[in-house]
Amino acid sequence: MKKIATVLVCVAVGVFLVWCPYLVSFYWLRILTNIFMFAILAQAINIIAGYVGYPAFGNVVFFGLGAYSTGILMVKFQTTFFTSVLVGMAICVLFTLLFGVPVLRLKGHYFAIATLGLNEATRAIVDNLSGLTGGGMGLSLPLRAGDIGANARYFYFVFYGTMLLSILVTYLLSRSRFGYACRSIRSDEEAAEGMGINTTKYKTLAWMISAVLTGIAGSGYAYWMSYIEPGVVFDMTIAIKSFVMFLLGGPATVLGPIVGAFFVEAVSTLTWSHLLNYHTGTLGAIIILVVIFMPQGFISFIRQGFSFSTFVKKGKKKFSGREKRIEMA
C-alpha cells in the first residue's frame, strides 16, 4: 500500500514537472533547471559515496571535463551539442578507467584527498592548454538559436531528462546484483573480497557511472551558460554543495539526493530573495539544524510519514544505544 502511494506521488510529481515549463515564469524555470542539475550531481555522488562508500569529493573534475569537452568541440570543431555530450561521456569513462584502478585502492580520507588532487591537477592542465581551452581566458560557447522561451524549455528538459536517467540508474543499481556488491564493499571490503566479489571491477564501474552522469551535467552547464572558465567548472564549492545535498537527502537511497537538492536550492533561493546580508548564515543555520535533527536524511523522515513521534523515539533509542556503548567501553 505504502509502495503504491510512493509510486503514485512520484509519478504525479514527475508529470507535474513536465507540465511546469508552460505554467511558471522563466525565472522559476531557471531555478528548477538549476535544481535538476544539482540533483544529478548529488545522485552521482550518491552512487559512489552512498552505495560503495567512497567519498569522491573531487567528483567535480568530471563536471569540468564534460563542460570543456562540450566547449572545445562546439567552438573549435563546430559539432552539435549532442555529439559533444557523447564525447564528454567517453572522456569521463576513459578517465575513470585510467585513474580508477590506482585511486580506488585508497580508502576513506585518503581516497577523498586523492580525488581532490585529481581535480586540481586536471584544472591546472586545462588552465595551461591555452591553445585548446582558452586557458584562464575561458571559452565562449555559441548561443543556442531560438527565443527565450524555447531555450529555457530546451535546457529544462535536457536537465530534467538527465535527472530522470540518474534516478532510473540508481533504482536499477539499488535492486541489482551490482548494487548488492556495492553495498557489501561499503560494509566490509575485505569480507566482500573473501566472498568472491571482484571489488575492483564493481568500484570502478560505479565510479564510471557516477562520472558519466556528472559529465553530462557539465556538458549541459557549458551550453546553458555559454561561458566557461577553469575556476568556475572545476570549482570545489560545486562538489561541496552536491555533497551537502546528498547527505541531507539521505545517503544510499534512490530519491534522497533529489529531495536534498530540492530542499537546499529552495531554501537558498528563499534566503537570497529575502535576506540580503544574512542569507549565507541563515542557510548554514538551517543545514546545521537539519543535520542535528535528521541525521538519516530527509528520506527517512518522509518514510516515517513525517511522524515526529517515531523521529523522536528513534533519536532517543540511538542516544541510549550510544550511552550503552560508552558504558561498555
Added chain:
Amino acid sequence: MLWNYRRKVAKLYRTLSFGMSVCWIVPILFFLCLSSPVKAEDVIRFGASLSLTGRMSTEGRLVKDGYDFYVKHINALGGIPIKGKKYKVEIVYYDDESDPKTAVRLVEKLIVQDNIKFLLGPYSSTCTIPASSVSEKYKIPMVEANGASNPIFERGYKYIFATLNTIDQYFGSIVKMASEVNPRPKTIAFINENSLAPQLANDAAAREAKKLGIKVVYKEKYPTGTKDLSSMLAEIRDKRPDILLGAGYTEGMILLVKQAKEMGVKVKMFGLLLGPTLPGFVEDLRKDADYLLEPIQWSSNMAWKDDVFGYTAPEFARLFEQDFGYKPDYHPPQAAAALLVYHHALQKAGVLDPQKVRDAIAQTDIMTFYGPIRFNEQGMNIGKGMAVVQIQNGKPVVVYPKSVAEGSLIYPIPRSQ
C-alpha cells in the same frame, strides 16, 4: 497514572507530527507564492546583482556604496526630474556570492520576477559576461561599471554599456608614456597571471609596444595562486629589459614586487595592473612600493565636474568619505557614473520604456565627476582614457596624461632602488 500520561504524550506527538507536516507545506507555499514588491508610481527602480559575499566581496561592497551614493544624493534633491515630475530612485540588490551561475539567475529574477526595466552591472567580467547575455535576451539595458574585459563588448550586443575603460587600454597609457620619455626605452618584459583580464591587458600592451617600436624581450604567464615567481624573474633579470609590466591581482602583485627586489631585477620603469592605489598595498611594501606605476580609471584630484549634482572629483571623494567612512578608489565613482548615465538617458527619453531609454543611452555624451562618458556602438566608453599614477614617497601621484598630472614622472628609477 503513568499509562495515562503516556497516552497524553502520544497524543501530543500526533499533534506535533501534524504540525511538522504543516511546517513542510508552509515554506513550499511561500516558495511558490513569492510576489514582487508593490510598485509605486513615481519611483524608478534599478536592479543589480552584486558580489557581496565570496571571493570578490571587498570590491562588490565598493560598487554597492558607489550606487548608494547616487541614490542618497539624488533622493535628497527629490529625485530625477523627468518632464517636470520628480521620480525617486530605488535599487533592488541581490548577492550573487561571486558566482556567475547565481549572477545569471538573479539577473533573470530581477527582470522577470521584480519587473526591473533598468539594470546595473555586477562585479567582475566573469559575472558580467553571462549576466549580460540574459539582459540582452530580454532586451533590457544594462549599464555596467565593473567588467572591463573586451569579450563583453565583442559579441555584437546592443543592450550593454560600460562606464569604465576596457582592459586592453590599461597598460596602453603606460606604454605610450614610455615612448615619450627621454632616454627612450628600447625593451619591455611582460609577466601576467593566467586569467582573463591580466592576459588581455598584457596582450594589448605587447601589441602597442611593438607598434611604438619597443622590443618585447619576455612575455610569460604564471598560474593563479602561485607562491613563487623567482625562476621567471631570474630569466627577466638576464634579459635586462628597460620596462617591466606585471598583470595580476593583489597577492600576485605584492609577490612580484618583493621577489623582483630579492632577485635583483633592475628596470627603468616598473608598472603593475593594479595594487599601488589599493588600501594597504603601500603600507605592506613600504619603500619597495616607491616608483611603481599603475594605470588608473580615476583619481580624486582630477579636474572633472558633473552637471547633475555639480560635484567635482575632489568633492565627490570628500562627500563619499563623509557618507561611507573611507576614501574612495575608482570603484565607487565609476559605479555612481553608471547611474548618471541612466539619469541623463531617462531625462532625454522622457519615458520609462527600456527600448527608448536604451537608444538614449547609446547617444550619451556627458561629463561626470568620474570623467567624460561617450559610447561607441559596442557600448564601450570612448570618452575618457586611463591615467597613470606613480608612487612617490609612499603617495600616489598622477603623472600622466599631462593635462591631469600632479607631478612629473621619476624616470628612470634611481639606481639605489
